[in-house]
Amino acid sequence: MGFKTGIIGLPNVGKSTLFNALTKTSSAQTANFPFCTIDPNTGEVAVPDQKLEKLAKIASSKIIIPTKMTFVDIAGLVKGASRGEGLGNKFLANIRECDAIIHVLRCFKDDNITHVSGKIDPVNDAEIIETELLISDIESIEKKIVSLKKKANSGDGIAKKELQILERILTYLSDGIPAREMDLDKDDLIIIKSLQLLTLKPILYVCNVEENSASIGNMYSSKVEDLAKSKNAKCLIISAVIEEEISKLENSSDAILFLNDLGLDEPGLNKIIKVGYRLLKLITFYTVGPKEAHAWTIPEGSSAPKAAGKIHSDFENGFIRAEIISYDDYVNCGGEQASKESGKMRVEGKTYIVNDSDIINVLFNI
Ligand SMILES: Nc1nc2c(ncn2[C@@H]2O[C@H](COP(=O)(O)OP(=O)(O)OP(=O)(O)O)[C@@H](O)[C@H]2O)c(=O)[nH]1
Ligand SMILES: [Mg+2]
Structure with missing residues (x-):
């Protein structure tokens, strides 16, 4: 079982730049125009793990095998995506296949880089994307309700119970509440599992700030932090271009010097991977011997x-x-x-x- 985290956001906000940095590749094309990415890019990333290094040292393990996470760089979404606008709803299906979401928000000012709405407003951008995810979930539930109603009308008791649950969830979604913010119990979750609701997926907001705000953020990222707090979600500040530069440095001591110059103690990417791991409610266990020290991922x-x-x-x-x-x-x-x-x-x-x-x-x- 692979754990996949999808990178989503408006077009041209730095998703592919971040993906390349995360995967230490240039496999995703990046460019200053919206919808540069069409087909999703997928890459595996080793989870940084100091405990694994320590265990390998104690056991004198010949090789170290870290556990991995998969990141998917998805095409930019725009207002109306659920109805086929922009690159349309095919991309919502790419998100559906992911276990968690990293939502990249543009928090940098650069007049040379096009913003699809013409102004920097990450909280509004977040709302645009989340509305599309909500609409898509509403459609999934409405479809399911139609088929359940037929069964319920013919006297199927289980269908009646499921219908009640789905109608309740639909009311919340229609009020703009994402499924992850609802108080769903075990039975509810079992019933909606097959729908793979987009708004049920755990979310991490990533504020993409300019270089000199990478350590403390800026006025845009502080607004996103407030938004995340209100939603009980996680939020990280990074500069995708810095991360991309760091990921290209061969020598790790050069990378540390570079980071320290910017007032950072570790690459933002390590933080993203670690938070992503927690977001997915995963834990690590180890098998350790002289041959290898191996980290494995399992759900809590x-x-x-x-x-x-x-x-x-x-x-x-x-x-x-x-x-x-x-x-x-x-x-x-x-x-x-x-x-x-x-x-x-x-x-x-x-x-x-x-x-x-x-x-x-x-x-x-x-
Ligand atoms: N100044 C500045 N430019 C950035 C930053 N992050 C990304 N860019 C630039 O913004 C442009 C778009 O970046 P991409 O990574 O291709 O954006 P994307 O979100 O993948 O875009 P789509 O695939 O079109 O949805 C590129 O020219 C990047 O170099 C940043 O932090 N600062
Ligand atoms: Mg892209």
Whole structure:
């Protein structure tokens, strides 16, 4: 299972510039005209992980395999996209396939770079995009309601219950409330799962500011921060052009000097990846040995057999038990053997829920 984060926003706001920086490639074409991107660009990014580096050092692992996230650079959306304006609703389908959304907002002033609405107003821009996502969700629900009504009218009790839930969600959406801001319970979520609602996807606002505002932001980004706070969403400030320049530097000490000059302590990209990871409610577990130190991604709340299945499907089917060492114990004791001798290695069964940063050794039977 790959976890995908879609990069969305109005045309010409710096989405592809950010994508190239994230993926350390120039695979996405960037240019100063709207709708430069048509087909989505997809790239995998290693999740920066200092814990993995430390574990590899302790175990003298020959290779280090970080866990990865996929980013998708999607075509710019405009007002009316849900009705086919601009590049139309095909691009809403690209978003539907993603697990989370990074919404890039133009917060830089540059008269040479075209803005589709002619003025810099990131809060208004955010509203334009979110309205399109809402309209698309309303359409999905309305379609579903039509088919459910037929079933409900013929006496189908389950369809009646589903109909009630969908009609309630539709009222909220029509009032402009995104599904992620609704108080949905487990049953509601099960019923709407197949609709893959766009406004249910977790969202991160990224303010693309000019170079000298990269560390503290500017008056535009502070408005976006207020917006994010009101929606209980996350917000980050970056300068996509700086990030692109940093990603091209071969030498990491050059990159650190460059960052320090700008008053930054780490690339904004690392922050985006880390927040994206949290947004998706993912955790990492490790398998560590002299051959390799390997980070694996699983959803929060996964059981030990599910985690084992991530390594190999046979491990899930033939799961017997798992030997678990917490990250702190592994580091404090100085490795697997020492942890075992100090009684810090636990043996856990099928019902064990994996904790973030657990070091796992799966015992299985094929
Ligand atoms: N001055 C300035 N220009 C930027 C910044 N970020 C991106 N640009 C420029 O803005 C233009 C558009 O950038 P892209 O990354 O292609 O924008 P996009 O959002 O992918 O655009 P579409 O694919 O057309 O939707 C390019 O000329 C970039 O160099 C920035 O932070 N400052
Ligand atoms: Mg683009």
